[in-house]
Structure formats: C-alpha cells, structure tokens
C-alpha cells in the first residue's frame with residue numbers, strides 16, 4: 001500500500017528528506033506522497049521512515065492505493081530501473 005499524508009500535517013518538513021523514493025513533496029496545503037513512488041519503504045527499510053519520524057502521526061495507509069507486499073516489491077524494482 002502507499003501511504004498518504006492527512007490535513008493534520010504541520011508542514012514540519014522532516015519526512016521529505018527521509019524518503020528513499022523521493023515520494024514526498026510539498027503540495028498546495030501540506031506535504032503529499034506520490035502513491036506511484038511510495039513502496040511503504042519496502043526494498044529500503046523494515047518500517048516506513050516517514051511514519052517513524054512524523055511528530056503528529058498523520059501518515060496512514062492510503063485506502064485508494066492498497067497493494068500487496070509482492071506488488072510493493074515490483075514497484076520497488078520498477079523504480080530502481082527508472083532511477084538507474
């Protein structure tokens with residue numbers, strides 16, 4: 001699954017540099033996660049890094065983008081190919 005950032009985000013800016021997939025950027029109102037780039041950190045870390053660091057716990061699973069772990073691995077490999 002991809003994760004999403006809710007309206008409770010305080011734009012503290014600490015999650016953006018932690019994302020190994022460059023999936024986080026500042027949107028119109030608050031930081032946003034690109035669901036096409038978020039692998040829930042699969043392929044990089046055991047836990048989602050943004051969730052670990054967010055001080056207000058405003059990063060739940062995006063119900064619009066539920067994916068299996070297998071699909072997340074496929075996304076990880078696809079992103080690696082694009083990056084490479």
Ligand code: SF4
Nearest residue numbers: 019038040041048050
């Ligand atoms: S879970 Fe990982 S890949 Fe997804 S936005 Fe957070 S830091 Fe980036």
Ligand code: SF4
Nearest residue numbers: 009010012013015054
């Ligand atoms: S760490 Fe949490 S509060 Fe801070 S910018 Fe990211 S989502 Fe928003």
